[in-house]
Amino acid sequence: MHLAWLELSQFRSYENLRFEPDPxxxxxxxRNGAGKTNILEAVGYLSMLKSFRRTPDAALxxxxxxxxxxxxxxxxxxxxxxxxxxxxxxxxxxxMVNGKRPSRLSDVAITAPVVAFLPxxxxxxxxxxxxxxxxxxxLGAQLVPTxxxxxxxxxxxxxxxxxxxxxxxxxADPMSLDVWDVRIAESGARVLVNRLRLLGRLxxxxxxxxxxxxxxSRDLLRPIYTSSWVTVGEITEGLEPDFEILxxxxxxxxxxxxxxxxxxxxxxxxxxxxxxxxxxxDRDVRVRASQGEQRSVALSLRIAAYQLLDDRHGRPPIxxxxxxxxxxxxxxAEGVTGLLPHGQVLVTxxxxxxxxxxxxxxxxxxxxxx
Amino acid sequence: xxxxPVQRLVDELxxxxxxxxxxxxxxxxxxxxxxxxxxxxxxxxIIDLRKEVRLCSRCFNITADEExxxxxxxxxxxxxxxxxxxxxxISVLERTQEFRGRYHVLxxxxxxxxxxxxxxxxxxxxxxxxxxxSVSEVIVATNPTVEGDTTALYIARLLKPLGVKxxxxxxxxxxxxxxxxxxxxxxxxxxxxxKEL
Ligand SMILES: [Zn+2]
Numbered sequence: 118m119h120l121a122w123l124e125l126s127q128f129r130s131y132e133n134l135r136f137e138p139d140p141x142x143x144x145x146x147x148r149n150g151a152g153k154t155n156i157l158e159a160v161g162y163l164s165m166l167k168s169f170r171r172t173p174d175a176a177l178x179x180x181x182x183x184x185x186x187x188x189x190x191x192x193x194x195x196x197x198x199x200x201x202x203x204x205x206x207x208x209x210x211x212x213m214v215n216g217k218r219p220s221r222l223s224d225v226a227i228t229a230p231v232v233a234f235l236p237x238x239x240x241x242x243x244x245x246x247x248x249x250x251x252x253x254x255x256l257g258a259q260l261v262p263t264x265x266x267x268x269x270x271x272x273x274x275x276x277x278x279x280x281x282x283x284x285x286x287x288x289a290d291p292m293s294l295d296v297w298d299v300r301i302a303e304s305g306a307r308v309l310v311n312r313l314r315l316l317g318r319l320x321x322x323x324x325x326x327x328x329x330x331x332x333x334s335r336d337l338l339r340p341i342y343t344s345s346w347v348t349v350g351e352i353t354e355g356l357e358p359d360f361e362i363l364x365x366x367x368x369x370x371x372x373x374x375x376x377x378x379x380x381x382x383x384x385x386x387x388x389x390x391x392x393x394x395x396x397x398x399d400r401d402v403r404v405r406a407s408q409g410e411q412r413s414v415a416l417s418l419r420i421a422a423y424q425l426l427d428d429r430h431g432r433p434p435i436x437x438x439x440x441x442x443x444x445x446x447x448x449x450a451e452g453v454t455g456l457l458p459h460g461q462v463l464v465t466x467x468x469x470x471x472x473x474x475x476x477x478x479x480x481x482x483x484x485x486x487x
Numbered sequence: 488x489x490x491x492p493v494q495r496l497v498d499e500l501x502x503x504x505x506x507x508x509x510x511x512x513x514x515x516x517x518x519x520x521x522x523x524x525x526x527x528x529x530x531x532x533i534i535d536l537r538k539e540v541r542l543c544s545r546c547f548n549i550t551a552d553e554e555x556x557x558x559x560x561x562x563x564x565x566x567x568x569x570x571x572x573x574x575x576x577i578s579v580l581e582r583t584q585e586f587r588g589r590y591h592v593l594x595x596x597x598x599x600x601x602x603x604x605x606x607x608x609x610x611x612x613x614x615x616x617x618x619x620x621s622v623s624e625v626i627v628a629t630n631p632t633v634e635g636d637t638t639a640l641y642i643a644r645l646l647k648p649l650g651v652k653x654x655x656x657x658x659x660x661x662x663x664x665x666x667x668x669x670x671x672x673x674x675x676x677x678x679x680x681x682k683e684l
Contacts, residue, residue, distance in 0.1 A: 292641065
């Protein structure tokens with residue numbers, strides 16, 4: 118699956134743009150602020166239906182305009198899938214696949230899987246758990262369509278329970294809370310099952326990837342998962358978590374914490390509060406690893422995601438490399454370029470000489486692409 | 488901005504669900520150009536709808552009489568009640584010809600975000616009907632959404648102590664959609680394959 122063409126209208130810095138990248142490597146060169154990353158962001162949006170920079174939708178619209186449109190054709194040799202997103206300044210976003218509204222939005226992430234290496238990937242490893250949860254949930258949704266649907270159901274149930282608690286606090290109707298607890302326990306347990314299953318499939322790939330980009334280090338990289346409402350044991354390759362056990366554990370935790378939740382007017386137990394992490398041998402990468410090691414772990418996460426998607430779909434995902442070569446020493450850069458000859462790649466760089474000599478070069482200057 | 492009478496109609500039409508600014512203008516200019524008698528018929532149809540139509544005193548379906556035609560139909564089984572979110576769901580289910588009982592219109596689904604709790608729905612009226620009409624089976628046909636499923640669960644818990652069999656439409660319905668989107672065959676299958684909650 119590769120991007121055959123991309124059309125932008127009033128998106129970020131682009132008034133109108135049509136871009137027909139090569140099915141192989143494409144290097145986008147332009148000074149900072151020229152709009153290189155915007156193109157990668159648009160491609161990422163068509164896949165994940167959100168900005169990989171975590172920009173709110175309204176801020177993606179070119180200033181003063183009413184709506185932005187991102188449209189792309191993803192080809193696979195003989196068939197082409199046309200994904201279009203219209204983002205209005207006010208009102209609902211519209212997603213169309215081949216001119217029709219898809220019956221499930223979560224199917225879009227499967228259609229055109231994308232892996233993005235971003236300049237601030239180090240945050241994945243260094244900062245709080247939200248980014249790591251997002252990494253797992255996004256990757257899971259790109260692998261299996263029901264995973265994205267499970268996430269949406271959990272998030273909706275959680276918003277509803279929190280809304281009930283916010284409005285009524287200590288006076289919330291107990292039977293209403295009962296049914297929301299059941300909904301959250303079921304959908305939340307499914308979210309955790311999906312995450313653990315994914316971590317189980319990432320295990321060996323992470324270890325291998327770290328072996329490639331970790332330089333001198335012989336330490337073993339492996340995932341851990343910390344939750345306040347259930348004890349998750351060691352994560353091993355091929356892990357198959359038990360849904361029933363997790364669902365009843367979450368239901369029990371919600372019941373036990375109900376009085377507290379009514380007072381704080383929020384939900385304290387569930388996968389939205391969990392902390393997935395990584396160990397190098399027995400050191401927690403977040404607090405007890407060097408900056409260099411952390412960078413290698415972050416790279417390993419992206420590489421493992423790429424390989425998992427490649428295996429799962431039988432074809433490589435589209436690779437987006439946003440200004441990553443300026444941050445990498447030659448050894449790590451090699452680990453990344455090792456992936457390159459395989460599928461389609463879009464690389465951005467501020468300097469011509471930063472990116473290894475390869476592929477087709479595009480110049481990006483003030484909303485024009487040549 | 489248009490002349491005030493045109494603008495007024497555009498504004499009113501644009502408040503209807505699924506009608507944007509552009510279609511509202513198109514409709515308004517269409518009405519402006521039709522025969523006066525046609526425009527009058529359209530206006531009267533809207534006025535009569537509100538004047539002559541009311542809610543069935545038993546099931547809250549839409550009716551022109553005290554009770555709706557389904558509740559008055561003696562061939563229908565009063566011991567079986569199908570609970571729906573909105574009155575328009577009844578006509579969708581009726582088209583399947585699978586269900587021979589009566590209905591109960593809740594008036595929505597539980598959604599704290601939308602400010603709808605059990606008290607805003609016709610739950611109490613449902614419980615009252617069970618006893619008055621010796622209902623033995625309740626089929627919950629709320630939409631297959633997070634809110635619809637939660638409402639079904641709430642009803643199951645509410646009715647459990649009353650010894651009534653409560654079942655939910657079998658899956659196979661498009662998740663996250665409305666009953667309207669389901670075709671008759673899928674809906675018919677969902678009705679005959681319902682599961683006890
Ligand atoms: Zn009736």
